Ligand code: FES
């Protein structure tokens with residue numbers, strides 16, 4: 062029997078326990094750490110099932126067109142292959158997610174390069190490339206569009222009525238009357254490029270099919286229940302006929318939020334047709350070219366400011382390129398829209414946002430989920446405002462920081478006791494900002510190595526946006542076992558962040574048991590309830606809180622049944638579990654998400670409590686731009702943040718450093734080259750991410766204010782660190798060279814062009830004798 | 834050595850044990866380890882020598898095994914991540930990677946640890962710059978390298994503390 066425990070713990074609940082060392086806040090060993098350092102951890106490509114076939118995908122070579130004819134080369138042993146087309150799909154031909162507009166296999170038409178058309182399987186993986194090459198597909202090409210501007214122009218409609226997946230408008234106060242009152246109106250346009258997640262483990266799945274039991278899929282993924290939902294729809298199967306199991310996952314960063322559903326569907330179709338297990342593991346170039354990347358974006362700011370540097374208000378227009386199908390673009394856009402105003406107080410603001418369609422592979426989730434894009438613009442724009450009115454980048458921020466009691470753009474009142482001024486003071490001291498800024502200004506004059514320092518101040522909302530958590534309605538379980546061990550039952554996945562470790566710490570702390578007594582169930586839809594997707598920095602705050610309350614339920618159940626006294630040893634706990642299980646069958650406690658009281662969110666107007674809590678941060682970057690190579694590199698990086706209680710110092714620091722490194726890559730290294738909607742540099746040799754030699758040791762500091770919403774006062778942490786590095790670094794480059802840069806990635810060629818065109822202008826001016 | 838079926842027979846020593854495998858001429862050392870010997874610790878992140886996740890030691894040198902033709906491994910001595918533990922005791926680098934947070938998702942970890950083993954074999958007290966240089970052929974997307982560098986430095990210090 063399960064004892065449903067649906068009440069969140071109240072402050073008065075006594076958790077009296079043995080006197081033990083605290084577990085939360087301590088650097089306990091990662092649950093799966095030993096397997097990882099010994100090479101024993103089994104990732105999907107390490108697993109082979111008996112009789113298994115290998116699958117491959119035949120993809121579109123054109124951006125948009127009708128499929129006229131498919132020709133299989135003669136004299137090829139096609140009888141050895143399993144071949145699947147859209148006609149083999151038993152249910153709906155879509156990858157179920159939000160709008161269900163993305164087909165699992167193209168049926169008659171394609172809308173982007175690399176769109177899957179056919180699937181092949183064979184016992185020998187080495188023959189698959191030859192087979193793909195022996196299939197010729199003829200297309201009737203249709204005009205395609207590749208940029209946001211072409212999409213907005215609307216001359217060619219490739220999606221819906223107007224190429225628009227989603228729009229949002231946030232309106233606060235009265236923006237239209239501001240412009241006349243302002244001392245300055247500052248405008249800017251900022252763009253960010255696509256970014257590949259570049260997890261080191263490529264995507265992969267193994268599927269097996271059995272007429273009786275249905276489908277089982279194992280693989281690399283973030284969201285087992287997303288995959289589960291997609292398979293049910295594609296195969297038209299009942300819930301209990303689909304089982305999804307996450308295997309050890311070698312990095313994800315959002316890149317394994319949605320596309321794994323596609324691959325799982327493909328592997329399962331081949332498994333169904335062949336009657337054998339089928340493995341599909343992408344190679345690096347297929348993974349880079351065909352799967353999702355961070356949405357390219359364009360943000361326009363127009364801001365009314367007083368002479369003293371107070372923001373009166375402004376307009377922000379935020380546009381993201383969604384690619385060919387809806388996928389997650391509406392929600393990425395949502396987060397980007399809400400974060401577009403940064404950690405500042407805007408008495409008046411209008412934000413208009415839209416996600417538009419182009420004939421490129423759909424862009425998708427990547428750590429930060431829209432916020433790194435709109436915050437890059439906001440933080441570059443703050444420096445532009447500072448420069449325009451003649452105050453320092455530090456001062457302009459101080460004068461506009463949000464304070465407790467004030468409201469955000471969505472009119473959410475800040476109740477947290479955040480003091481951004483103080484946070485900024487600490488970051489400035491840690492980075493020796495003033496001293497260095499002065500020193501660089503002096504030293505730069507006679508050097509070809511220009512140094513600069515830049516900052517970014519920002520926030521990141523934890524959990525799903527607005528009403529998102531309410532509709533997810535996550536469920537978490539904790540189980541007491543006969544051997545006195547405790548198991549946490551969640552579908553939340555581990556892919557490097559430390560999910561397993563932190564959730565076990567929480568349960569151990571609540572139950573007063575040693576960390577080793579708590580383990581976490583495999584993320585297998587047959588064994589664990591749907592605790593929601595592992596995205597949106599929601600695991601520690603939302604799922605962690607549910608684990609806390611479910612664990613408390615176990616304790617209360619044992620207390621209520623008189624099997625346990627108020628204070629107990631692990632041995633007594635074990636005896637109590639055994640006693641309870643003998644009497645009642647099993648000992649499980651479940652906890653379902655309940656929205657905090659007084660939370661108001663209006664999905665229509667986009668107004669209200671966008672997030673239950675925010676993490677806050679000040680990042681400061683120091684760079685050198687070498688005017689012989691025009692390359693910029695980061696010499697020092699201070700990352701100071703307030704993330705509530707830090708549950709595990711080593712893991713938390715790892716999240717920050719890793720996010721900062723990706724953010725530096727986003728700013729200075731990682732450029733996707735496009736041609737006709739296809740990534741041209743889909744290899745690690747020509748898509749460059751930072752190596753150990755490119756990065757300084759990242760300096761990480763925490764401020765812990767606590768938070769009433771998360772487990773033990775924790776807030777989300779995973780995404781925050783990727784929001785700030787790009788603007789901090791680009792602000793530093795701008796500081797080093799005394800010029801504006803508004804687009805990332807900012808590679809050496811971009812700096813070269815800007816510097817040489819400036820020198821040319823200066824030279825022209827000198828020659829013409831223009832007085833400047 | 835050629836065998837009738839177009840396969841080659843290769844003898845090599847892996848983690849101290851003599852092995853003989855029959856492989857296709859086109860196969861790579863990485864395939865020999867993963868598919869023929871079941872040593873899946875070395876990973877394939879790119880297959881073109883860029884990511885380092887397939888790194889192993891071959892005759893004492895660190896190599897990206899995805900670029901080593903199987904034939905070249907004839908008579909070679911190979912050490913993989915699976916060969917580092919002694920009497921189920923972790924190698925000092927395995928321990929410090931665990932303690933310092935050097936492994937997050939873990940997919941790059943076997944390769945990075947092998948590269949670090951090689952570094953510490955040749956430089957017992959590396960500077961930070963030497964550590965960064967030595968690991969620059971191994972990509973890690975999770976950690977940003979800071980805690981990996983600390984793990985390597987810690988292992989070097991522990992070794993000297995003995
Ligand atoms: S797989 Fe060998 S270097 Fe990437």
Ligand code: FES
Pocket residue numbers: 261311312557935936937938939940941942972973974975976
């Ligand atoms: S720990 Fe994930 S790639 Fe290094």
